[in-house]
Amino acid sequence: MKTDVIIVGAGPAGSMAAINSKCDTILIDQRAEIGVPKQCAEGVSESLFEKIGIKPKKEWISKEIKATSLISPSGIEIKLDDKRVKRAKFGFVLNRKNFDKGLAEIAANTGAELMPKTRFIRAEKTKNGVKIYAKRFNKKIEIVGKILIACDGVQSRAAKSFGLNTTLPLRYIESCYQYEMTNIEIEPAVELYFGRVYAPGGYLWIFPKGENSANVGVGIVPSLTEKRAEDYLDDFLKRERLKGGKIVEINAGAVPVSTPLEKTYADNLMVCGDAARMVNPLTGGGIHTACISGSIAGRIATGAIEKEDYSEKFLSEYQKLWRNEFGRELEYYGKAQEVLIKLTDAELDKIAESLLEIKLESISTMEVLKAILKMNPKLLWKLKSLVV
């Protein structure tokens, strides 16, 4: 098989890359059904669709969020709602299965060749391009192209084939476990529980999905505890409020919580989304950055094919552009995470107390982080010593 651009992985990054690639494009994914299994808490900020220039379909969105509660280890709740937040846009809980499949459909309808159940095995560079080996059902296939865009998630094999080391130490990867539950009492509000008691190094979440259903999950940094993600979640489910809850789906996965890969391009290669660790390390959110980086990679690939220049030098523009969009922000959150992860539960409770009266202009990681630092100047000093 021959094409211009080969994209591995039809998650949001891969599909957005395919949508924005205006040349011959093949998009492969090892799954038989795009979007399944879900490995995500499904929350996104309100600006996502505007940013990626795609009008969301009704079935992509499960629930509009009306508030976000931050809950400290001892139970102090900071409820950020329209009384506290001036521009009260909180975002959505997506239906990732529909969203991912929907984006892949758009990619297919705009000209990309979509190949489900096609598992990437390895890639090699050819004289002036790239050749990938894959397995479609039980058949070995080869695809020859000019550019490879690696969107194959946190376990990226495609980037590794080109010598980019994408393996993360356990300190920088969250072990995640989640139940989609029904028959629970739920407001259209996100609840985030912090502290070693709930989730060492991460947090425990409730993301509303419907009138009485939600994603209830946990992400932990495994190097900080002997217990498993599953243990923390099952402990949490013993609460009175969740006792009648029924599990309708179980999800597990890994989320990178470091800063992005230092180099996300090489001759004939660009790396996007989770594969390039483009995740907000404070929230674990990566849909936004996956979509944006994928879009940029698709556009750069189009230019490269037009100019017949697939060199590292030409593709370095990709890194420049995504860094402009969100690079500095993620670096900053990475530094903040280094400080916050060391806090004890008692210190987290103190921070929660300091936030009891806060008012915010809008809701975002940056706004919340700024408020925390303003009320806790000691943390600011710690952070400054890391940033400088």
Next chain:
Amino acid sequence: MVKINKDVCMLCGGCASVCPFNCITVTEREVIIENCKECGTCEKFCPVGAIE
């Protein structure tokens, strides 16, 4: 070599993403381990304790 308890494994792929030696491949239906160095990283990561 580590052992995967197939009845417990969620096929989430997390072990493949943490393996420092790239020994693990997770497909849609199985976990393939080659040249395992027994470092224990995947076992420590596994959200459901499927690795022994």
